Amino acid sequence: MIIKTTDLVKRFGDTLAVDHVNLGITQGEIFGLLGPNGAGKTTTINMLVGLTSPDAGEVAIFGKKANGHNNEVRRNVGIVPQELAIYEDLTARENVTFFARLYGLKGEQLQTQVSQALEFTGLADREKQFPKKFSGGMKRRLNIACAIAHQPKLIIMDEPTVGIDPQSRNHILDSVRLLNKQGATVLYTSHYMEEVEELCSRVAIMDQGRIIAQGTKEELKALVAEEERIVIELSAVNYTLVDELKAVGGVNEATIAENTVTLLATKNTVSIGRVVDVINATGSDVLSLNVEKPTLESVFLTLTGKKLRD
Amino acid sequence: MRQIFTIFYYTLLRNLRDTGETVLQMVVFPIVLIFILGNALGGTFEQPQIGVSEIGYVRLDQGPVADYFEEFLAGDEIAKLLNVNQVDSRQQGLEMLEDREIVALVELGEDFSQRVMEGKTSPILVTTHPASPFRAMVIENILESFIQGGNTLQALTSMGVEQPEFVFAGGIIEDKSISTTGLTPRAIDYYGVTMMVMMVMYGALYATSGMSSSYLATIGQRIKTTPVRAAQQYIGLVLANVLTVFGQVVVIMAFSGLVFQVNWGDNLPLVLLIALLMVVLAIGLGTMMVMLVQDERRASSIISTITVISTFIAGGYFRVNIPGVAGLIQYLSPNYLAQTAIFNTVYSGPPQQTIIMIAAMLGAIIITFGIAMVAERRAIR
Structure with a gap:
């Protein structure tokens, strides 16, 4: 295990920010910590990196207890904080060099790895510029460069794509995949379900300080995959259609909104051909038909009763 | 040691690059004040003719x-x-x-x-x-x-x-000349010292700003996740801020001495040492304040208010004479400690008083940094 937390608890006054969190992250994976704002993700990360002391529970990183100051552990961890943590009055290269020096790099190795980090994040041609001239996406990338120049074995990224354009976001997601391919284990927190879905092999869903589900994406989806949604767009709607569709085997519910019919059906029990036949018999044509599989969003919705972005 | 140097170097670099408003406030403003007050209030500093x-x-x-x-x-x-x-x-x-x-x-x-x-x-x-x-x-x-x-x-x-x-x-x-020439300050000499000391007090704002951004805020938190100990981070920041403000002191002293002929006396090393102690005290005060209130804006407001009051009590704007026991309040003013020590050095005042002032400044330095460290540890994490 690269990261292992055991019954981690943190209170702020009367608020239970982190409630007996147990996480296990293995070497070489991209692990997603998914949850809405205020779920306790950042507090959990702060406890992992020693910025916040847990009220109870234990953290082990690289098999060593992470309480207190442990240089050996810290040298192998890179942190990308949620808020930008770069100096606006140092150039991009100076920012990366500053943090790389703090991680112990020096001499030629320092220069080489700083250059690599800037190259990796697409900022090599801007290395002499001050971040105040950068776009939000470029600042985010510099925020990442500062965390990877020392080539850590574990990279912890806390909402690294908040508030940036799609192009920069894609660049960052590609970077995370590449870092992982190069051997880094990544803990990636986000409230963007799509990012976690796209990047991560395993996911923990967090809400109100608790881990409400944890496993591979497939395992999580299996938790709520008793039903599937079939959304059909029609050329015209006959109001007797609802009753006729409900009579099809496996269909539990049918609703119509304008020209779209939505069926809720027991998973893998409905014959799509039979549904199309019923529709055609009413004189209507099927313009599109989509069988929606469960997503992490629907998992979260099912488990908490609310949407991720609430 | 390398970690301290890294933090020191980059903080100093950032301070030196901050050439706009800060230089205006910390260097140009005091020099202009020395010139204006030194000339406008010259009459109040003229010594009467002794006569026979x-x-x-x-x-x-x-x-x-x-x-x-x-x-x-x-x-x-x-x-x-x-x-x-x-x-x-x-x-x-x-x-x-x-x-x-x-x-x-x-x-x-x-x-x-x-x-x-x-x-x-x-x-x-x-x-x-x-x-x-x-x-x-x-x-x-x-x-x-x-x-x-x-x-x-x-x-x-x-x-x-x-x-x-x-x-x-x-x-x-x-x-043992009883001539007053060179033995009592002219207005320009007086304000050369008091405005320089006032500027040093405003230097506490470097500490509130630097400690806030590089110690308490996001970047400070990020630095704490690196293999740098809090004490190394703290020392690097303090040293850089001390050197920055002390550099400004030297510029003000050199400019006022060369251009306005402000009398800085014959014992320049001691005057510089007193100024350096005052700088350390001001940085300690700023550090203490930001650690106590954990908020740069509030800490800066408090420092600015303290600076005005402290300068006034010390007679920085115009000479004040607080009679009796109430006069002891002047000893609470960092400006008063530094000004008295410098005036004593330049105008051959009682050496014991200089030593007392220096000792008081050293005591205040220990207290401010001590409180700052305790406050930092007690801050909710």
């Missing part, structure tokens, strides 16, 4: 030391300041004093010379009129220089120097 003081002199001793004393009083330099009126008796002298014909009565007792030669205490009796305290002070200083000359003579004799040449006129008095 009338004194009565009763000589009851006929010995050789009394001859020396008369020779001393008859010297050219003394004649510019004192007009000596021979008086037959103490009673007559007191009557003249009462009638304000003279401002002081100087009296040598019958056995004055005898006691001096025997190495015994032999006072010169001086009676002054309470209505002329300033002139009385001048006369006492003149007589003091005679006594010091005599003491030197005795010391040389006791060390085995045979027949030392004891010349009262000229030399000794020149050494």
Whole structure:
């Protein structure tokens, strides 16, 4: 295990920010910590990196207890904080060099790895510029460069794509995949379900300080995959259609909104051909038909009763 | 050590790059103030002409030391300041004093010379009129220089120097000149010191800003996740801020000394040391404040208010005289400690007072940094 937390608890006054969190992250994976704002993700990360002391529970990183100051552990961890943590009055290269020096790099190795980090994040041609001239996406990338120049074995990224354009976001997601391919284990927190879905092999869903589900994406989806949604767009709607569709085997519910019919059906029990036949018999044509599989969003919705972005 | 240097170097680099508003406030503003106040308020710092003081002199001793004393009083330099009126008796002298014909009565007792030669205490009796305290002070200083000359003579004799040449006129008095030139500050000298010290107090804002961004805020938190200990981070930041403000002090002193001829005295190393202590104290104050309130804006507001009050109490804007016990409040003003120590150094004030002020500054430095460290540890994490 690269990261292992055991019954981690943190209170702020009367608020239970982190409630007996147990996480296990293995070497070489991209692990997603998914949850809405205020779920306790950042507090959990702060406890992992020693910025916040847990009220109870234990953290082990690289098999060593992470309480207190442990240089050996810290040298192998890179942190990308949620808020930008770069100096606006140092150039991009100076920012990366500053943090790389703090991680112990020096001499030629320092220069080489700083250059690599800037190259990796697409900022090599801007290395002499001050971040105040950068776009939000470029600042985010510099925020990442500062965390990877020392080539850590574990990279912890806390909402690294908040508030940036799609192009920069894609660049960052590609970077995370590449870092992982190069051997880094990544803990990636986000409230963007799509990012976690796209990047991560395993996911923990967090809400109100608790881990409400944890496993591979497939395992999580299996938790709520008793039903599937079939959304059909029609050329015209006959109001007797609802009753006729409900009579099809496996269909539990049918609703119509304008020209779209939505069926809720027991998973893998409905014959799509039979549904199309019923529709055609009413004189209507099927313009599109989509069988929606469960997503992490629907998992979260099912488990908490609310949407991720609430 | 490398970690401390890294934090020190990059913080210093950032401070030096902050050339706009900060340089205007920390360097240009004090220089302009020195120039304006030094010239506009010059009149209030001009010393009155001493002129010649009338004194009565009763000589009851006929010995050789009394001859020396008369020779001393008859010297050219003394004649510019004192007009000596021979008086037959103490009673007559007191009557003249009462009638304000003279401002002081100087009296040598019958056995004055005898006691001096025997190495015994032999006072010169001086009676002054309470209505002329300033002139009385001048006369006492003149007589003091005679006594010091005599003491030197005795010391040389006791060390085995045979027949030392004891010349009262000229030399000794020149050494103990009572001329005010160079011994009391002109307005430009006064404001050179007070505005420099005020600027140093505003230097505390470097600490509130630097500690807030690089220690408490996101970047500070990020640095704490690196293999850098909190103490290393703390020391690097403090050293950089101290050096930045001290550099500004040197610029102000050099500019004001060269362009405005502000008198920084002959003992520049000690003046610089006092200024450096003041810088460390100001950075300690700023660090303490930001650690206590954990908010840069609030800490900066408090520091700005303290600076104004402290400068006022210390007489930084204009000289203030707080009488009696209330005057002790001045010792709470960092400006007062530094100003007094610098003025004492430049204008040959009592060295003990300089030492007391330096000790007080050292104590305040320990207290401010101590409180800052305790507050940092107690902050909710």
